[in-house]
Amino acid sequence: MATPHKLTADQAVSFIHNLPKMQRTNSLKNIKLVLDQLENPQNKVKTIHVTGTNGKGSTCYYLSHLLTATNQKVGLFISPFIIQFNERIQINNQPISNKELVELVEIIRPVLARISDQQPEFVITEFEFVTVLGYLAFAKNQVDYAIIEVGIGGEHDKTNVITPELSIITSIGMDHQALIGPTLADITTEKVGIIKSTRPVVIGHVPKVIRPIIQKRIREQHADSYWLNQQFNVAQQVIKTQHQVYSNIKSVANVEQIDMAIAIQAYELLVAKLLTPKEVVEVLNSVQIPARYQLVHKGPDIIVDGAHNVAAVKELKKYLASHYPDKTKVTILTAIMKDKDYRGIFNLLADYKIKVTTIDNPRAAKQTDFAQLDFKNLTYIEDYVAYIKQWLQQARPTDTLIICGSFYFASEVIKFFNKN
Structure with missing residues (x-):
């Protein structure tokens, strides 16, 4: 398979969108093969892995803004995009440029061509390609942290090729039953797959009935855990952690305050020299989440x-x-x-x-x-x-x-x- 000609930005996005949508298997073998050929960029940066039925996108945005306000260089990998494809891969809360997008696609395409020549049955999906694109962008930009939003689930999600500094489970409910269900226990078992050995996990709103599944994974991985309404909580525009009180939160909905609280708890675990509580609240109150109220x-x-x-x-x-x-x-x-x-x-x-x-x-x-x-x-x-x-x-x-x-x-x- 010959390497194709150089692309424009529109052609690069079109190339990505024309890749298959679904993999025949939930194995991570194919994405790991591509990443390995690219010298495993996902291992060259510190990552934060975020899953959840709802709230993961908002939590990623809030955490990204807190880290950038503390002079960290931050990569953000999210989906779907709202206005422009480039939104899916951001550096310091700005989508990567068309020029950089094309450069990254041009690095990956010859790798796919080489693998296909050796393994004719090789297939990479759109989401796998975009995930590789994100890890490569963050390694090339030498970010201090890359915040990675899971696509669907956790254990078998194509982003799950990392050992993050910290994992986050924002919420667990019934969604994507056909892919990771059918029961709430099945969905939970899939999502806890992002909890890794000795790495802390922050947990938001989860039903009591599935907490034993999360606790079992935490014990097996010897991970420290930080739970909503235990180590941190939210009440009437006030967020409390074990170390600080954050007042005058101005979110439009209670669920947004929970996402902010999860982001704050993660932020406290990641950064040694923190902003003042007042500065943290100012940052959070200034964030506009696309398509969120x-x-x-x-x-x-x-x-x-x-x-x-x-x-x-x-x-x-x-x-x-x-x-x-x-x-x-x-x-x-x-x-x-x-x-x-x-x-x-x-x-x-x-x-x-x-x-x-x-x-x-x-x-x-x-x-x-x-x-x-x-x-x-x-x-x-x-x-x-x-x-x-x-x-x-x-x-x-x-x-x-x-x-x-x-x-x-x-x-x-x-x-x-x-x-x-």
């Missing part, structure tokens, strides 16, 4: 949130109860992936007017998927852009439109508002 239009308010499973929609409901208590003035516009529990999501939102739509994504639920559902408050919308424009024309200043259901949908909507 994001206000894209004011008066009437339009909020975009990536809530895409039952646990996240429960948190969204709490946010609505405190910020928009009059349910008659709230409309939900949602596009949902077909592998999600959309019946459970619609049950949670039964008190609201729901407009359901679809997006151009093979995983997206279509009109036929919703046809058999018997929800009186549910209406299918063919063209969500036309609907948003119509809603804006007809809405009163006190009305609210909540757009949720998928980060892919959130991305499309935010791009629409950025253009308009």
Whole structure:
């Protein structure tokens, strides 16, 4: 297999997106083979590994900002992106440039060609390629820390080729049952695979019923553990750890305060000379998480949130109860992936007017998927852009439109508002 010609940035992204989506096996053999050919860049930087059903992206952002504010050079690996592919790989909270993206892709492509020549059955997926891209970028930039967000699960996730300084489990709930389930115990067993020997772990909101599974892994790995509501806690805009009290947290939702608390606890474990509590709070209060309770239009308010499973929609409901208590003035516009529990999501939102739509994504639920559902408050919308424009024309200043259901949908909507 000959090495292809040099790419433009658009061609590089297109090349990545055209790679297979799923590996035939959950083995890490293929990604390890590529990394080995690249002299294992993942071993040349200190890493923090983050998993969780919800909250992992926010926690990664908060921790990245805390570390950069302490003069650390920080790599951030997240998914999905909201506006631009480059967001998936960041240095000091800035996406890598198109130039660097192309350079990294050009380093990896010949390696794939060599392996394919020797092993015709060799396959690398899009996520594996992007993961290699991230580790290579962080090694080349000589970051002090690289924060790595897990794709799905933990034990068999393609990012799980590292021995991190610290692991984080933000939350555990029912999601991706077909891939890492079907039970909550199965999901937990998969996620605790990121806990490594003698490396501390920070644990957020997890149900009591699966705590023994986490504790067993912690004992086996001789790891120190830091649990929400034990070593650190959150109450009424105040975060307390064993060493400090952080007051005047200004997050829009309680779940965001939990993500901040997890980030603070991790930060305290990683950095010797800390910012003052006041400085920490100032940093956290300044962070805008993309597609997380994001206000894209004011008066009437339009909020975009990536809530895409039952646990996240429960948190969204709490946010609505405190910020928009009059349910008659709230409309939900949602596009949902077909592998999600959309019946459970619609049950949670039964008190609201729901407009359901679809997006151009093979995983997206279509009109036929919703046809058999018997929800009186549910209406299918063919063209969500036309609907948003119509809603804006007809809405009163006190009305609210909540757009949720998928980060892919959130991305499309935010791009629409950025253009308009």
